[in-house]
Amino acid sequence: MLKQFAESTAPKTKGLRTLYNLVRKLGPVRINTLTELTGYKHVTCTRLLDELVQEGLIYDSGIGASSGGRKPMMYVIKPDAFYLIGTEITSLYTTVLLLDLNLDIIASKKLKMAAHCTGEFTLNFVTQSVDELLASHNIQKDKLLGIGVGFIEPIDKERGVLLNPHLFPAGGWQDLNIIEYLQQKNTVSVFFDNGTNLAALAEYRKHYWKETDNLVFVSSDTEIRCGTISHGKLVNNNSGMDDAFGHTIIDMHGRRCLCGAYGCLQAYSSLPAIHDEVVRQIKRGRSSSISEIIKDAEEIDLHHVLSALEEKDPLCVEVTKDAAYYFGIGLSNLIYLLRPEIVICGGTLVPQSLFYEIAADTAQNRLKQFPNSHVQILKSTGAYNIVAQGAGCLVLDHFTEEK
Structure with a gap:
C-alpha cells in the first residue's frame, strides 16, 4: 500500500x-x-x-x-514494513546505508575514494552493496522502497548528473546519468538531491519536527553549504547556488577564493582551505607529524590532514581552530538573514578538534546583541551518516508526503 x-x-x-x-x-x-x-x-x-x-x-x-x-x-x-537505501557519494568516501522507515541504520558499507573509483566503479559498488545488505538481513527486493543518493558537489537534478565533478580522484563522472544507471542496475526507484539539503531533511525528520518547523543545517566539508527547512518543508531551488553560503564574504581584502572573489568563507573554513594552509605552513618550516610521513609537501592530501587532526597534530589543530573562528562569523551572518530557531552543524570537520565548539561560541557571542533570539546551535547527531540517512528519507517522503 x-x-x-x-x-x-x-x-x-x-x-x-x-x-x-x-x-x-x-x-x-x-x-x-x-x-x-x-x-x-x-x-x-x-x-x-x-x-x-x-x-x-x-x-x-x-x-x-x-x-x-x-x-x-x-x-x-511499523519500521520494518519496508526498507530504504540511503547513499552519499563524495570525493572522500561513498557511504551506503540500509535503513528502516524510522531512518535508523541497520547496516552500512563504505568505500574510500581513490584513483580507481571512476563513476561506473562507484555506482557498481553501490549496487553491489545494496544486494549484499539486503541478502545479509534476509530482506526481499520487493521490500525495498527505493534508493536515495546525495552529493555535496553541484548537481543537475533534471538530468541526474554532476555539474562539476572536478574534486573526484577519478574520472568517468561527466554526463554520467546517475539516476538512470542505478535504476537499470537495481530495478527500483532512485532519487537524487544535494547532500546538505538531505542532511537538513534527516535532522528535521529524525529529531526536530515535533519541536520546530524552521531549521538550518550547515556543513563544512570540501565545500561549505547550507540546507534550510522552512515551515516544515525543504527549501529547494534550481538556481545552481547550492554552495552560496561558502561564498559569502567575511573579509573583502582577504584570501582569494577559487571562485575569483576575495575573502569568501570557503577560502578560510573548508577542508581544502585547511589543507592548503597546513601545506603553506609546512613549506615555511613549521613542524608537523605529516612531514614525518610525507616528505614532499605537494603530496599531502586531505586524508593526511584529517588523520593528523584525529591524532591532535599541533599545527593541524591550530589551523583548524582559526578556520572554526571564521566559520562562526559566517554562521552568525547566516542566522541574521534566515532567523532559524535551530542551527545544526555537520560535515567532516564538525567532529574534529574543537571545530564545532569554537564556531558555535563565536556565532553565539556575535548574537548577544539580540538577547531574545534564543537560537540553538547544535552538533549533528548523525556525524558522517546524516546525508545518507537524508537520502533514504527522500525516498520515503516521495511515497508519503503531500505533493
Missing part, C-alpha cells in the same frame, strides 16, 4: 496517506489527536487506521497510560 500512496489520487488513499504521515510524525499518538488534526469523524478515522494496521504499516505500541479503564491505543509506524 505504501507504494500506492504516490500513484493514486483517490480520496481514500489521500486519507490513508495523511494519517500515516501524522502517525509517522507524532507517534505514539492517540486516535483522538488524529481526529482533531484531520477533522475526520471518529468512525472514519478508526476505519482508515484499521486498514493501515491490516496492511502492516502501523500498529498499537501498547504504551498508552490507562486512567482506570482500557489502555488507549497509541499508534506508531
Whole structure:
C-alpha cells in the first residue's frame, strides 16, 4: 500500500496517506489527536487506521497510560514494513546505508575514494552493496522502497548528473546519468538531491519536527553549504547556488577564493582551505607529524590532514581552530538573514578538534546583541551518516508526503 500512496489520487488513499504521515510524525499518538488534526469523524478515522494496521504499516505500541479503564491505543509506524537505501557519494568516501522507515541504520558499507573509483566503479559498488545488505538481513527486493543518493558537489537534478565533478580522484563522472544507471542496475526507484539539503531533511525528520518547523543545517566539508527547512518543508531551488553560503564574504581584502572573489568563507573554513594552509605552513618550516610521513609537501592530501587532526597534530589543530573562528562569523551572518530557531552543524570537520565548539561560541557571542533570539546551535547527531540517512528519507517522503 505504501507504494500506492504516490500513484493514486483517490480520496481514500489521500486519507490513508495523511494519517500515516501524522502517525509517522507524532507517534505514539492517540486516535483522538488524529481526529482533531484531520477533522475526520471518529468512525472514519478508526476505519482508515484499521486498514493501515491490516496492511502492516502501523500498529498499537501498547504504551498508552490507562486512567482506570482500557489502555488507549497509541499508534506508531511499523519500521520494518519496508526498507530504504540511503547513499552519499563524495570525493572522500561513498557511504551506503540500509535503513528502516524510522531512518535508523541497520547496516552500512563504505568505500574510500581513490584513483580507481571512476563513476561506473562507484555506482557498481553501490549496487553491489545494496544486494549484499539486503541478502545479509534476509530482506526481499520487493521490500525495498527505493534508493536515495546525495552529493555535496553541484548537481543537475533534471538530468541526474554532476555539474562539476572536478574534486573526484577519478574520472568517468561527466554526463554520467546517475539516476538512470542505478535504476537499470537495481530495478527500483532512485532519487537524487544535494547532500546538505538531505542532511537538513534527516535532522528535521529524525529529531526536530515535533519541536520546530524552521531549521538550518550547515556543513563544512570540501565545500561549505547550507540546507534550510522552512515551515516544515525543504527549501529547494534550481538556481545552481547550492554552495552560496561558502561564498559569502567575511573579509573583502582577504584570501582569494577559487571562485575569483576575495575573502569568501570557503577560502578560510573548508577542508581544502585547511589543507592548503597546513601545506603553506609546512613549506615555511613549521613542524608537523605529516612531514614525518610525507616528505614532499605537494603530496599531502586531505586524508593526511584529517588523520593528523584525529591524532591532535599541533599545527593541524591550530589551523583548524582559526578556520572554526571564521566559520562562526559566517554562521552568525547566516542566522541574521534566515532567523532559524535551530542551527545544526555537520560535515567532516564538525567532529574534529574543537571545530564545532569554537564556531558555535563565536556565532553565539556575535548574537548577544539580540538577547531574545534564543537560537540553538547544535552538533549533528548523525556525524558522517546524516546525508545518507537524508537520502533514504527522500525516498520515503516521495511515497508519503503531500505533493
